[in-house]
Amino acid sequence: MKQLLGVIDAATYHEDLQDLLLHRPVAALPFAGRYRLIDFVLSSMVNSGISSVAIFPKFGYRSLMDHLGSGKNWDLNRKRDGLFLFPASPMEAERNSGIGCFSHYADNLDFFYRSSQEYTIISNSFTVINTDFRELLQKHLACGCDMTEVYKNGQPLNIYLLKTSLLIDLIESRYETGYDCIKDVFDDMKSPYTFCTYEYEGYARRVDTIKNYYKTSMELLDAQVWTALFKRSQPIFTKVKDEPPSRYYEDSSVKRSLVANGCQLRGVIENSIIARGVVVGRGAVIRNSIIMQKCQIGENCAIDSVILDKDVKVESGTMIEGSPGMPKVYRKSSVIEQVDSRLKSLMTL
Template identity: 70%
Template sequence: MLKQLLGVIDAAANHEDLQELLLHRPVAALPFAGRYRLIDFALSSMVNSGIGSVAVFPRGSYRSLMDHLGSGKNWDLNRKRDGLFFFPPMEVKDNDFRGTGCFAHFAENLDFFYRSTQEYTLVSNSYTVINDDLRTMLDTHQKYGCDITEVYKNGKALNIYLLKTSLLIDLIENREDTGYRSLDDVIDDFSSPYTSCRFEYKGYAEQVDSIKSYYKISMDLLNPTVWHTLFKKEQPVFTKVKDEPPSHYYKGSSVKRALLANGCKVRGEVENSIISRGVSIGQEAIIRNSIIMQKSQIGENCILESVILDKDVKVEPGTILIGSPQNPIVIGKGSVVQPTAAKASSLLAL
């Protein structure tokens, strides 16, 4: 049944409240949960539901996203027929990128939709952390004769849509006449001629659209109930595979209530934190309530609390960084943090 579905991921979102983490990447490529990127959740949900043709529509700074997705092999989408497609924009104006599913962006690749044989199209954003079952959604859509079905969680719209491919093509082609720039516009227009339905999703679903939400949702994963609700054995979340050795916990180290990816070297103390691949933590260092991204190096006798370190950050020995859950300290990719600068940052956070 799900061979009727075409997958489309809108990876063009650019949340202002996330800019500190989006200087070198789109939100779709934002590292999450130690070894994943945000796009992995929408993409894995589609693949686990039997969708074999997925198109990704990014915007700017998409090199890291291309590197992550590659040929689609890790999602079984490197196929001769259908598979993974990547469509960067060419001449789309900035003000056309409003809402989920930019019709002007889709119009540049209209031939892709014409060639698709799937009767229905699922359009998803790239920043919703969800591991859903699309079969029930399609059943509901067909049962009630809906034109467009949108996914909701606890009454909140998740900007994930299901509609016939022919209707999507019609909306793209007639965007100048209707004034609709995206699927959000269609749903928000109460005078729209289309029948819209709500699909209330029962599982775990959260949207990352700010530093605060990114930090909170990441910390929620340390709750085993939340983790097992999102990461299901029968419906895994796929990501780019990297061959690295297991993490090494040296004598005297301590790790409590934390997620650690492979390739880490831990000599200090880690508590209630998420540590990505290849991170080095020095002796007597203390990491609490923090998110440490790939290949960051934390020196000896450092104290980090409520901190988000982007990739490849080097924290010099003796540095103290103390933020708060409401206002975590964010250190940009590739930064070198000296003890004197760190004390000023800690005071500002307080």
């Protein structure tokens, strides 16, 4: 849509997710086996006809750059408009700021001046959502407000809509007003602007804690939730990787799980999410867990309510257990060898 400019804030850091953010920003956090969190807001923008999207990361953004590339997978590798990445300056990277940081935008103010779109959508990068932002624009225009914020069940999603010219004014006047970010404007009871709220009725979840990440991931195993999020008319795009189909050996059993391509599965997998290239050894039992890309699970392992980051190796015979309310998290490239007698019963199934 020529009226809309997309801006995605990828600078937010969530302390509770730190074990999964050592080598990546939250925008690049793997999700649902083959996606990254940023894919959902970015795809929503593309499916809404937005052809110019700017992404503002702050730190650890190499994995994000690798994932996004030229924007080809989102049809944003264009001669005019397209995908833009504006990393924070070293001084800006030291600042603690909210979503829609005006000083970060000020370092790239020329981008906003050159943009021809009349309205701008500012969004965080960690909300799992699949929406058409044109409906938000129509509501905004009908209400005649200066700014509109998106809500879900009465809670803010940190997605905002305003005129591009107003955004430029807010950036340029930040020292006079004291507003550091777009959220500050909404929080100011004495603000001279008029605000509207847009209650989103579809599926939407903020992923800002380990608990939310795990809960949201497990919700995808519900067919109704999956259908509500992954709509045929509004596909979620991601980086394409050419890998062979997953191989299910005769002694494997997979129930109520999401399995990406390139896996070799010999064990029992139930109620879990298995990412690309995972190897599961003979006799292993995996339940209620999230196993990220290229993990290796040895023979006769028992894993329950666990999150394994990429390239984790679980030695044969290892037994580990978390809980749905507090899943155990293992950092990228860890090697795990830990026997837990409470899980020995799983090995007899």
